[in-house]
Amino acid sequence: MSTLWMAHRTAFLQMVLSAAGVVVAAILTSFHYSPATTAALCTGAGGCETVNTSPYSTIAGIPVALLGMGAYVAIGALAFLSTREACPERGRRGALAEQAHLAVFGLSLAGVLYSAYLTYLEIFVIRAICPWCVVSALIMTAIWISSAVDLVRRRRAAAEVSASP
């Protein structure tokens, strides 16, 4: 199986995961008034609403879920870009396509690290778990793992080509 085909397969997987991430982020940004009451008690939408109303739900006034959506869109676009093979006539765009998989690796790593911090906040600081946040963290981790595996495979292939006569 060629390295190029494997890289394209990884990029396709990352695009699918990014699309799933955008959907999850959209769900998280759309948690709004959804009254649920028992005979005497009003309740919200559960853990996600609790996390969304906490002081940790925004960064400089921007909802964290919206930032996550932006990250997924960027990763999806970069994964798509990485499938474009570099050729001299593309100039800078071709060079960008060559490095796109590295950008996916870096962006998804930042996403995994921040998701880990958010999970820590949910467990130890807020003391409420948002299932959709967990799903988002898992998607971001899957993207990062696929990106790291792709990076190792590309380096091995490059080393083999360099070593060949």
Added chain:
Amino acid sequence: MAKKKAKSSGGSGLIVVIILGAVIVVLGLIVLSGGFATPAPEVTTESLELCNGMPCPSKGSPDAPVVVIEFSDYACHNCRDFNLTTAPILERDYVDAGQVRYVSHVFSLWTESIPAAAASLCAHEQGKYWEFHEQAFRDFQQGSFPANEDFLNWAQIIGLDQASFKQCVDSGRMVYDAQVSALEGTRAGVDGTPSFFINGALLRGNVPLDEFRRTIDAALAGQ
């Protein structure tokens, strides 16, 4: 060709730079979100009498043997029912009699109800929290959330300094305190409103008046 492929796979130095860059970005996000949050301390009755480190709105004798801590949301009809029917009776029979000190925490169940909670804390700054609290429930409308013009209207009715109150509401400086107030309830196990801690025992919902009486009387008997 080989050289080009090696470059496109990313040298070790470049990968280290990318990893460091990702770490720096995350640290930046943590700083922007208010700094690293340490694990929440254990919740006690005493800690629940504080709202973000400051005394919560309260009424009644500081020496009262029983402390009732209420968590309510201004968009919750059960909170409205409790505050307009049961609360005045409990106030007359227990708070005014010096047996209960009554503490209030704003607890926003929904993001849309945070502004009203923050506005109530702006009223608290001027010593008129309870007036605002009552007015908010009097003007309660099922399924809708009060907006700034409602808050300003209530401020006029209860006699707040309009300019100062408007500045507080517009700046949003009480939003964080309102969010922390709810967070303190979540940590204590509050998952709906109204909820009450009566000398540390959790009572959930706008239960019948008799149940409030039984619980408070039991707490008084336990002193």
